[in-house]
Amino acid sequence: MTEIVLLLSLPVAVYFGWWLARTIGRRTSSKQRQLFSNQYFQGLNYLLNEQPDKAIQVFLELAEVNEDTVETHMALGSLFRRRGEVDRAIRFHQNIIAKPGLGAEQRIQALLELGEDYMKAGLLDRAERLFTELIENDAQTPSALHSLLEIYQQERDWDQALEVAQRLEQSSGEHMGDTMAQFCCEMANSALNEGDRERARRHLRQARRHDPRCIRARFILARVCRQEGEVDKALDLFEEIGGLDKEYIPELLEEYIETAEEAGQQDRSRARLEEWSEDYRGISLILKLADHLGEEQGGDAAGRFLVDTLTAKPSVRGLDRLIELKADGHLRADDSDDILKAVTARLLARQPAYRCVHCGFSGQSHHWQCPSCRHWSTTKKIQGVLGE
Ligand SMILES: [Zn+2]
Incomplete structure (x- = not known):
């Protein structure tokens, strides 16, 4: 902790030295200069002896807040916040803001810092008011909007989050479509929790307007469709997901196969699984295909298929299944089966x-x-x- 503080403090001290040299050179008498440099070295000494509290006190006495010293005060305030002394950081930044004759930009900077202090202190409503005021005055809009977005996400206030994200995209050009789609999915889930499928569907349409490739909106919609008996539509959606991003195939596999069974379309899902396996060799998919083979042609065929596949792409989960098949007499038995099985099971459990x-x-x-x-x-x- 103290080492970190020291590291954080040193740049402040160095900056302070530069500032003092400039200030002293410009407008202080040689007597004051001597006083300043003595105090400055005293402060530096405290820092090097890992006594940041005393160091900060010395630096504070050295400089009243004015246009020349405000940046140093700001840096010290942030230092307090990083150390977790949020109350002191808040007093510090409030002190800066209260000074008359502060430049507009510096004032805004201090307000933004104060907002960060509030957030760190968990005073989200105060932070929210502060950032909202800054935005209304068109000051530092992107950073204030980012902080506000963070607050609404923490509060799970998705309506507000959506509005802020939209403003952020308009004012900074930053692409927010994916994020806004996630907010809409959150709202869809809330609607579903309240049993309102119509409202959920509206949020999901909105999600896909923000992000036409949104995987999550398709997942939620597929589940809604399945619940409402639209199994064909649900199957279409699961297949779209597999086409958009193969890495989500393991997520959809169980539901997809169950839905196909409900629809009496096992041939369709079987064909699709094989198609996916041409360029996606994830083990969940391979194991499902082995299940199908086992059902249709027996355990020996499933075993041969697994041996071939696992030779090309080893997988502990695959090995585990292989040992099961071996135990069922579909592959040549081996004395080491039990041990191997125990090891693989343990490996899997820890992952x-x-x-x-x-x-x-x-x-x-x-x-x-x-x-x-x-x-x-x-x-x-x-x-x-x-x-x-
Ligand atoms: Zn992460």
């Missing part, structure tokens, strides 16, 4: 199934919004020998 491609967060379940970095649609099945 996280999903990982965020943005921040690396991993876990057992799929999240549309990564719980760690808050990015959308970045959680994917883990690839490789032990995964998909």
